[in-house]
Amino acid sequence: MDGHGEMGLIGENFDPGFVGRMKEDGYEIRSESDNFDVASGDDQDAAADGPSKKKKYHRHTPRQIQELESFFKECPHPDEKQRMELSRRLGLEGKQIKFWFQNRRTQMKTQLERHENVILRQENDKLRAENDLLKQAMTTPICNSCGGPAVPGEISYEQHQLRIENARLKDELTRICALTNKFLGRPLSSSGSPIPPHSLNSNLELAVGRNGFGGLNNAGTSLPMGFEFGDGSMMPIVKPMVNEMQYDRSAFVDVALSAMDELIKMAQMDNPLWIKGLGGGMESLNVEEYKRNFSSCIGMKSSSYATEATKATGLVYLRGLALVEALMDANRWVEMFPCMISRAATIDVLSSGTGVTRDNELQVMDAEFQVLSPLVPVRQVRFIRFCKQHSEGVWAVVDVSIDPSQDATDTHMFPNCRRLPSGCVIQDVDTKCSKITWVEHSEYDDNAVHHLLQPLLSSGFGFGAHRWLATLQRQCDCMAILMSQDIPGENNTGITPAGRKSMIKLAQRMTYNFCAGVCASSIHKWDKLSVGNVGEDVRVMTRKNINDPGEPHGVVLSAATSVWMPVTQERLFDFLRDERMRSEWDILSNGGPMQEMVHVAKGMGHGNCVSLLRGSAINANENNMLILQETWSDASGALVVYAPVDISSMSVVMNGGDSAYVALLPSGFAILPGISPSYHGGRSESNGALVKPEIDGSIVSGCLLTVGFQILVNNVPTAKLTVESVETVNNLISCTIQKIKAALTVT
Secondary structure, three states: OOOOOOHHHHHOOOOOHHHHHHHHOOOOOOOHHHHHHOOOHHHHHHHHOOOOOOOOOOOOOHHHHHHHHHHHHHOOOOOHHHHHHHHHHHOOOHHHHHHHHHHHHHHHHHHHHHHHHHHHHHHHHHHHHHHHHHHHHHHOOEOOOOOOEOOOOOOOHHHHHHHHHHHHHHHHHHHHHHHHHHHHOOOOOOOOOOOOOOOOOOHHHHHOOEOOOOOEOOOOOOOOOOOOOOOOOOOOOOOOOOOOOOOOHHHHHHHHHHHHHHHHHHHHOOOOOEEEOOOOOOEEEOHHHHHHHOOOOOOOOOOOEEEEEEEEEEEEOOOHHHHHHHHOOHHHHHHHOOOOEEEEEEEEEEEEEEHHHOEEEEEEEEEEEOOOOOOOOOEEEEEEEEEEEEEOOEEEEEEEEOOHHHOOOOOOOOOOEEEOOEEEEEEEOOOOOEEEEEEEEEEEEHHHOOOOOHHHHHOOOOOOHHHHHHHHHHHHHHHHHHHOOOOOOOEOOOOOHHHHHHHHHHHHHHHHHHHHHHHOOOOOOOEEEOOOOOOOOOEEEEEEEOOOOOOOOEEEEEEEEEEEEOOOHHHHHHHHHOHHHHHHOOHHHOOOOEEEEEEEEOOOOOOOEEEEEEEOOOOOOOOOEEEEEEEEEEOOEEEEEEEEEEHHHHHHHHOOOOHHHOOOOOEEEEEEEOOOOOEEOOEEOOOOOEOOOOOOOOOOOOEEEEEEEEEEEEOOOOOOOOHHHHHHHHHHHHHHHHHHHHHOOOO
């Protein structure tokens, strides 16, 4: 990464302007040339021999200080080789170099804490003044008509709004006092008695602008991101996971800073830390080189855990600040990666950052990550997310798992996955797009993964950086298409612009529910079934729907499995989305081809779209049934999801009506990049030589097909599930797979 304005800009992890601003705020900061009067390495060792010896100080020359400062800006944590080079070049001992960098980092951290303390005190004073004014206004209400004291009675609208605002300010003030306490080391409150952290138990708390997950709703500064439609509503895809956590917040700050430093270094470094694939795409981690350069900030991993780490770089059509806003909001984050995140929630906000740039924002989050296959367990991770603006137009967002020992309330002391410093570095390229460098680094228990999917995960194609980046690029392209007025190749016959959005929103819900059924995420309460004549590779589950208007009421049965297909992803995707070939595998087609009535584009490729299908004129159903279908394909895989819908409901949707009341149960296919069964741990069976899988290489000679069905087996929620129903859906999956293989002439 070279050139002005590229990734080299982010090497300066701290703002040099801190020094000047701290002087203006009344803090005494010594000159850099004083070198803090730090003892040299020999002098410090001598001082440790006994208190009777007089300490000697070594003052570095201006040239030495200038060289050290310049190197510190590029690398605050030099390794032993770099320290020896500095020692030789500057005529200093290795210990002197080591202690200088230690003291310089300590002083920089102190400056950062002082600077944040000044900002917190200013915010606290402002909130205290506003709070006092609101209290005075509420205790002495004025009549709007006569100007005199208001007569007690029904609360006016203005007073109600004041009470809501007052409750919000109290909540904000409590958070500010907690942060100030952390930096000052002593309690601080805005009045004579501190505000209890749980004093807001009135019914006003429902409207004080909280998002329901312990964080603050920054709706006033949010930028347009995600699928938010004209009515301002968004799909309710996030459920609360709030609990009271007990942990050392100051320790989390140290972990976040260490994780950020590691992410930046990993994003900047190239060979030998990262090994590029033959196609020049995804880069995989050299684990031995990583161990030589980094130390774990979350403790040692379990001996049974496997490691996966990848890096990918690309351009997306989205400004950096808009992407940062989406990543720091749990709801919008899930919307942006619906097939990768089954649910997410902000547990706590340790720091809300400064201004609209989200600089220094620190959150505790819960999330469930998924691969669209029932043979891969959902990864449940609790982690801290830290956002830092390193320079103008350059941000970094890092995640790192919480050590279970730091959370006394953690019920899963041994999670199936740990998220090492992972995230993305974002750099604005122009007014329309930004450059993203994505790093994914995890340790996971591979014993719970089916042998068919183990090569996919170990090679990085399951949860790797390229999958996150490809999904982000596809979602950003979709938003650009949706905002365009003239979309080539789109058939909008009989649909209004509002109906177009409503139809896409309905398809989004359909796809999300399909993923939840395939991966068995906790977004729904599933009961797993074990029936003797159902294969172990087929997962069958059931649940009852009573209140959700978006699904038919009754007992819902879900079945899914994954199989190896010796055909390319492109060929299989084109076959499954071709309405003319649908009669080859779909029982809903009534044995004849289907016709596309409506085509709404969601990307530049013809396959990225939402469609409305119906049977041919000869074979059309008599019950007025249509097929809603969403398809997409990118470097991370492909998806074909569909559900039967009735004509009357879709006519409402296509005219801009609310799609939340359209009941549907999705079925479909997920196609994943496949690693050949002959690939075992990176070594071929023939000669044992180390090989790396490539999407377009010989190792990957097919793909993985996941088939999932959700059907209503009884419209009475209290009905008992029968063995015949389980056998029916199991036979449906088996028959569909066999028909697809026969149509593609594969075995």
